[in-house]
Amino acid sequence: MIRLEHVHRIFQVGEQKVHALNDLMLHIGRGEYLSIMGPSGSGKSTLLNILGILDRSTSGRYLLDGTDVTSLTDDQQASTRREKIGFVFQFFHLVPRLTAEQNIELPLVLAGMPPAERKARTGRLLQAVGLETRAHHRPEELSGGQRQRVAIARATIMEPAVLLADEPTGNLDSVSGNEVIDILEHLNQKGVILIVVTHDPEIGGRAHRQIHLVDGRITSDTSGQEKP
């Protein structure tokens, strides 16, 4: 499903070149649940951004569902992102002036879906994340856990194949953090690839497959396969 081949990502910081990802090889199959861990500066976020097609690798190939993403145009990448990938961010990134419902339907709006259809879909998802009574509340009126659940609903509304979570519990207390992880794992059980980037070994440990990154290289991969 996801295949990274010899992926390099080099940033130019002033005079210096920073090798954020160094000849990365990674294969992720359908329905996998993996966590990416490592110290800060190890390239976790860069890897996540490349997996989410928010960033382009300096060299190497990225095959998503059989298509070489690196060869797509900007707009094609945007469409792929919309249809195949869902993001859950540490800081939620909800639009403050929009209600929970409007935030959730944003990807559908961008895809040009008629309002009636959108309404039905968002309704189902609000129920799935337990926020049906909060549909018309704005983010500021919601707790952190509720905000993250709205963000998850938004990430999954296009029924993506891959769900990328960047420190999804980083800004939450442990109770709501666990709730959020439960919801994400539930989604994974339905067949979505779930990739969680985290500092927290407890959260990371819940994943079926754990990858450790240090200095842009994979130092351990519990699946034992695809190791360089």
Next chain:
Amino acid sequence: MRSGDVLRFSVGALQGNRVRTMLMLLAMSIGVAAVVLLTAVGEGARLFVVNEFASLGTNLLIVLPGRSETAGIGPSSFMGETPRDLTIRDAMALARHFAVRRIAPINIGEVHVSWRQREREVPVIGSTSELLAIRHWKMAQGRFLPPGDPELAAPLCVIGSKVRKELFGPHPALGEMMSIGDRRCRVIGVMSSEGRSIGLDVEELVILPVASAQMLFNTNTLFRILVEAKSREAIPRVKTHILSTIRKRHQGEEDVTVITQDAVLATFDRIFRALTLTVAGVAGISLGVAGILTMNVMLITVSQRTAEIGLLKALGAHRRQILVLILTEAGVLSLVGALLGLAIGETGSWVIGRIYPALPVGAPWWAVVAALGVAIATGLTFSVLPARRAACLDPVQALSHR
């Protein structure tokens, strides 16, 4: 994205930041209001002058003694050429042409008038019965000067309504004898108060038969002669007739100036149109300033909403969609601002019209259309840069600040 959603999203974004929206609306509306208001006043001034001239009469030719049309101080003014005066007989001679409908010799002066103990200094016009029709004046009471030999100095007069009020007060004026200078005249009519012509307010006038006025002013000349042609087309023919008649009567000298009302009107029209355009240009600059303000505010918008735009890109928005969203926002702002400005401008010109009722204030339609068009165009044009910046935002960077 559906256009309804684009609009809803943009309007939502505008409502989300009231202060910014208000500032933008203010900038845009001031620009548009300036254009509308300034052109309204300019156009008002132009119409005012045009109307003033129209109230002189229609198809009118004005004969002035002396040739002075564009000379100023030129060689001719040093050659000792003394123009012959215009006389009542000249005027009567001019009337003898089939294309001339009416003719009115005019004499003018300032004279002391009194009735019983009340005295006033008023402008006095000496003329003939046809002046009434030429100037389209109306009578309030009695009659105008009777037709007859213009060389007869009948002791009659017609007075303006203000003169009547101030001299006679509650007493009936008709039939009274009043003193005009060293003469006594019987009041035979009172002018209706409507009707103004440049410099002279009919309300304040006293009108005498032209021969009486000449005796009063101790002169045998005329100030000018008004000639009304039968039609607009006849004006050039009447003009040649006037010039040739005068030449014959003045020993071959063509020593009069004939002004056609059209020429004067056209000149003033041109001057004022140029003025209005200048004023509109000044106002246009304020629109340009509003446009640059729009650009700045939209740039601030984009940087303030970096995270939101980054998010939209992460959610799969195409460059074009971001561009359209930002431009729609600017378009809505400009449109609302422009309409607001139009309302302010129209209200302003209405108020000015109230304060100066004589001035027909009103922005011409082209100014309104241009102001609206330019406002929206500048709003959009100046937002292209911010919108492109937004569309090119790097989502990773945009999302990295919280």
